[in-house]
Structure formats: C-alpha cells, structure tokens
Amino acid sequence: MLQELAGAVISCKRDTVLAAVEKAKGELEPSEIIEKGLAAGMNQVGVLFERGKLFLPHVMMAADAMAAGVAALKELMPEGASSSKLGVIVNGTVEGDVHDIGKSIVSTMLQSAGFEVYDIGRDVPVKNFIQKAKEVNADMIGISALMTTTLQGQRDIIELLKEEGMRDKVKVMIGGAPATQAWADKIGADCYAENASEAVAKAKELLL
Ligand code: B12
The missing domain is CATH 3.40.50.280 (Cobalamin-binding domain)
Incomplete structure (x- = not known):
C-alpha cells in the first residue's frame, strides 16, 4: 500500500495519487499515508530529478499531485481541540x-x-x-x-x-x-x- 502511494507520486499523475489515497484511507492513518507513502514518493522524485531521469515539469506535476493527495486527507485529520490549544x-x-x-x-x-x-x-x-x-x-x-x-x-x-x-x-x-x-x-x-x-x-x- 505504501509503495503504491509512493509509486503514484512518482507517476506524476494527480488521478493516480487520488485513487491510491482513496484506497489507503480505510487502512492507514493519514499521517502514515502522507509521510511513509506520498512524501517517500516525492523524495524519490527528487532523486530521479537529480539523476536527470525526470525534468522540472514532472517535478511540478508530482508536487501538484502530492498536494492534492494531502488535501484529500485533511478532512480526516482532527482539527485539534479548540478549547485547549497546546500553543x-x-x-x-x-x-x-x-x-x-x-x-x-x-x-x-x-x-x-x-x-x-x-x-x-x-x-x-x-x-x-x-x-x-x-x-x-x-x-x-x-x-x-x-x-x-x-x-x-x-x-x-x-x-x-x-x-x-x-x-x-x-x-x-x-x-x-x-x-x-x-x-x-x-x-x-x-x-x-x-x-x-x-x-x-x-x-x-x-x-x-
Ligand atoms: C518538489 C520540488 C520542487 C517544486 C516545489 C513545489 C512546491 N509547491 O513545494 C518546484 C518544481 C516548484 C521546485 C522548484 C525549484 N527547485 Co525544487 N525540489 C523539489 C523536490 C523534488 C522535492 C521537495 C519536496 O517537496 N519533498 C517532499 C517533502 C514532503 O519533503 P520536505 O520538503 O523535505 O519536508 C519534510 C522535512 O524536510 C520536514 N520539514 C520541511 N519543512 C519544515 C519546517 C519545519 C519547521 C520543520 C520542523 C520540518 C520541516 O518535514 C517535512 C515532512 O516530512 C526537491 C528534492 C529533494 N530531495 O528535496 C527539489 C529541490 C529542493 N529543488 C531544488 C531546486 C534547485 C529548485 C529550483 C531552483 C529549480 C530550478 N532550477 O528552477 C526551483 C526553486 C525556485 C525557488 N526560488 O524556490 C534543489 C535544491 C538544491 C539545493 N541544495 O539548494 C532540490 C534539492 C533538487 C535538486 N537536487 O536539485 N522544486
């Protein structure tokens, strides 16, 4: 599942990322989906960019796809108790x-x-x-x-x-x-x- 999320970001396709996030939602914590799945994929995009395997437009598309994935998870993340802010x-x-x-x-x-x-x-x-x-x-x-x-x-x-x-x-x-x-x-x-x-x-x- 985590690999699928990372792979979706590397594909640079928004729809693929959204589909992978939708699938992962029921099984993993949002923070895990973001950090171990999507962010891991984005780091890999960085490596591929450095090696000349992906170009700047790909990185921009991957970044856009990842942002859409994170936005789709926001509603699942608690807002934090408004009465007792930690700081x-x-x-x-x-x-x-x-x-x-x-x-x-x-x-x-x-x-x-x-x-x-x-x-x-x-x-x-x-x-x-x-x-x-x-x-x-x-x-x-x-x-x-x-x-x-x-x-x-x-x-x-x-x-x-x-x-x-x-x-x-x-x-x-x-x-x-x-x-x-x-x-x-x-x-x-x-x-x-x-x-x-x-x-x-x-x-x-x-x-x-
Ligand atoms: C996506 C990306 C872009 C996107 C950014 C889209 C966006 N809205 O953010 C676009 C395509 C626009 C872009 C542009 C550029 N980029 Co760029 N980009 C990247 C890339 C591939 C991934 C960054 C990323 O989003 N990672 C995923 C996230 C989740 O990880 P993260 O940002 O590291 O954040 C985590 C931690 O660092 C930490 N963290 C982050 N912030 C904070 C803050 C606090 C307070 C704390 C506690 C923790 C914390 O927690 C986060 C979550 O876990 C990196 C490669 C890389 N390896 O980082 C290059 C990279 C950063 N870019 C680079 C460059 C050079 C550029 C450009 C100059 C390219 C160009 N030639 O035009 C321009 C910069 C323009 C500018 N003035 O800023 C270089 C920087 C080189 C250097 N050492 O200085 C990198 C390293 C790529 C490379 N090897 O060449 N880029």
Missing part, C-alpha cells in the same frame, strides 16, 4: 524559496495535534515572520528552507527576533531537507526536526 505556532518558508509541500505537511500535523497554527506561506520575507509572531502572540516560529542558498534565512529570522527583544519569548524550530541539528545549534535555533511527526514531538517537548 501558538507561526510556520512558513523563508524568502526566496517556493518549496512548501513539506512545510504545509508540518502545519497540518501540528494543527491536528492541537496547536494553533498560522501558516504564512512560502517565499516569506524575514520581517513578516516577526510581524505575524507579534500579532498572534506566538509561542514558536517554524521555519522551512529547502535550498542550501535559502538556509541563511533561518539565521536571519533568529537574528531579527533578538534585535526585537523577542528571542526569550519565542521558540524557534527549523526544518527542510538541507537543515540539520548541527545547523540548528550553529544559528541558535531551539530545535531541528527531520519530519512532521518529529516536529510535533519536539514542539510538545518545548511548549508543554
């Missing part, structure tokens, strides 16, 4: 970076775990992270970067938080394929998470 999190992808599939999965899973999540999108200027955090009185900022060239944006957001005197009040969680624990330590982030389930576990650790 407020602003989550976005840094400026100059349009990759948002992984970031959106992280937002969805944090939300369904009971956090109040403000997903501010992709290609987001540094100052917008800070503005939104102030506006909603955030406990944590999540920052995604998918390219080595945009990783610096994570450091810039932490630096601006310090300048604004907000660093003690707001935790910072970073993620995205090129991010690592060593990078998180270097830039002074509170934590790094490799995937959405780990992001939920670490957010709970830091905020509860």
Whole structure:
C-alpha cells in the first residue's frame, strides 16, 4: 500500500495519487499515508530529478499531485481541540524559496495535534515572520528552507527576533531537507526536526 502511494507520486499523475489515497484511507492513518507513502514518493522524485531521469515539469506535476493527495486527507485529520490549544505556532518558508509541500505537511500535523497554527506561506520575507509572531502572540516560529542558498534565512529570522527583544519569548524550530541539528545549534535555533511527526514531538517537548 505504501509503495503504491509512493509509486503514484512518482507517476506524476494527480488521478493516480487520488485513487491510491482513496484506497489507503480505510487502512492507514493519514499521517502514515502522507509521510511513509506520498512524501517517500516525492523524495524519490527528487532523486530521479537529480539523476536527470525526470525534468522540472514532472517535478511540478508530482508536487501538484502530492498536494492534492494531502488535501484529500485533511478532512480526516482532527482539527485539534479548540478549547485547549497546546500553543501558538507561526510556520512558513523563508524568502526566496517556493518549496512548501513539506512545510504545509508540518502545519497540518501540528494543527491536528492541537496547536494553533498560522501558516504564512512560502517565499516569506524575514520581517513578516516577526510581524505575524507579534500579532498572534506566538509561542514558536517554524521555519522551512529547502535550498542550501535559502538556509541563511533561518539565521536571519533568529537574528531579527533578538534585535526585537523577542528571542526569550519565542521558540524557534527549523526544518527542510538541507537543515540539520548541527545547523540548528550553529544559528541558535531551539530545535531541528527531520519530519512532521518529529516536529510535533519536539514542539510538545518545548511548549508543554
Ligand atoms: C518538489 C520540488 C520542487 C517544486 C516545489 C513545489 C512546491 N509547491 O513545494 C518546484 C518544481 C516548484 C521546485 C522548484 C525549484 N527547485 Co525544487 N525540489 C523539489 C523536490 C523534488 C522535492 C521537495 C519536496 O517537496 N519533498 C517532499 C517533502 C514532503 O519533503 P520536505 O520538503 O523535505 O519536508 C519534510 C522535512 O524536510 C520536514 N520539514 C520541511 N519543512 C519544515 C519546517 C519545519 C519547521 C520543520 C520542523 C520540518 C520541516 O518535514 C517535512 C515532512 O516530512 C526537491 C528534492 C529533494 N530531495 O528535496 C527539489 C529541490 C529542493 N529543488 C531544488 C531546486 C534547485 C529548485 C529550483 C531552483 C529549480 C530550478 N532550477 O528552477 C526551483 C526553486 C525556485 C525557488 N526560488 O524556490 C534543489 C535544491 C538544491 C539545493 N541544495 O539548494 C532540490 C534539492 C533538487 C535538486 N537536487 O536539485 N522544486
């Protein structure tokens, strides 16, 4: 079943992904379908792209198909108990970076775990992270970067938080394929998470 889901993303066909998700719905947890099935397929698309076996239009189609698959699962994921929010999190992808599939999965899973999540999108200027955090009185900022060239944006957001005197009040969680624990330590982030389930576990650790 997981292989079928991954294979559907690699096929780059929206209908194939939706059919595979429909089939898997009754048997697997939505988080498992997303992380172990669809995301695994997307990672494979990345490998095939790097090897020159797939081209950018394929990657865009696969990304679109995967997003449709995730959207079809959203209704199955609990919204989180609205009366007892675990904490407020602003989550976005840094400026100059349009990759948002992984970031959106992280937002969805944090939300369904009971956090109040403000997903501010992709290609987001540094100052917008800070503005939104102030506006909603955030406990944590999540920052995604998918390219080595945009990783610096994570450091810039932490630096601006310090300048604004907000660093003690707001935790910072970073993620995205090129991010690592060593990078998180270097830039002074509170934590790094490799995937959405780990992001939920670490957010709970830091905020509860
Ligand atoms: C899909 C994709 C695209 C799609 C994006 C569509 C979209 N809406 O997101 C499109 C086709 C638009 C695209 C464009 C480009 N891409 Co691209 N893309 C990818 C690809 C194949 C997959 C990324 C993905 O969605 N993975 C699946 C998700 C589920 O995984 P994920 O993002 O890693 O997220 C998980 C974790 O990282 C983590 N996580 C993610 N965010 C966060 C945030 C927090 C807070 C936490 C805690 C955790 C967390 O949890 C997620 C869920 O488990 C990668 C290859 C790869 N191996 O990553 C290349 C890749 C990232 N792209 C790359 C490049 C170069 C580009 C382009 C410049 C291509 C071009 N030549 O034009 C442009 C970028 C334009 C720009 N300015 O941003 C390079 C980056 C190279 C580098 N090291 O810097 C990669 C690595 C491919 C490659 N090897 O060349 N791309």
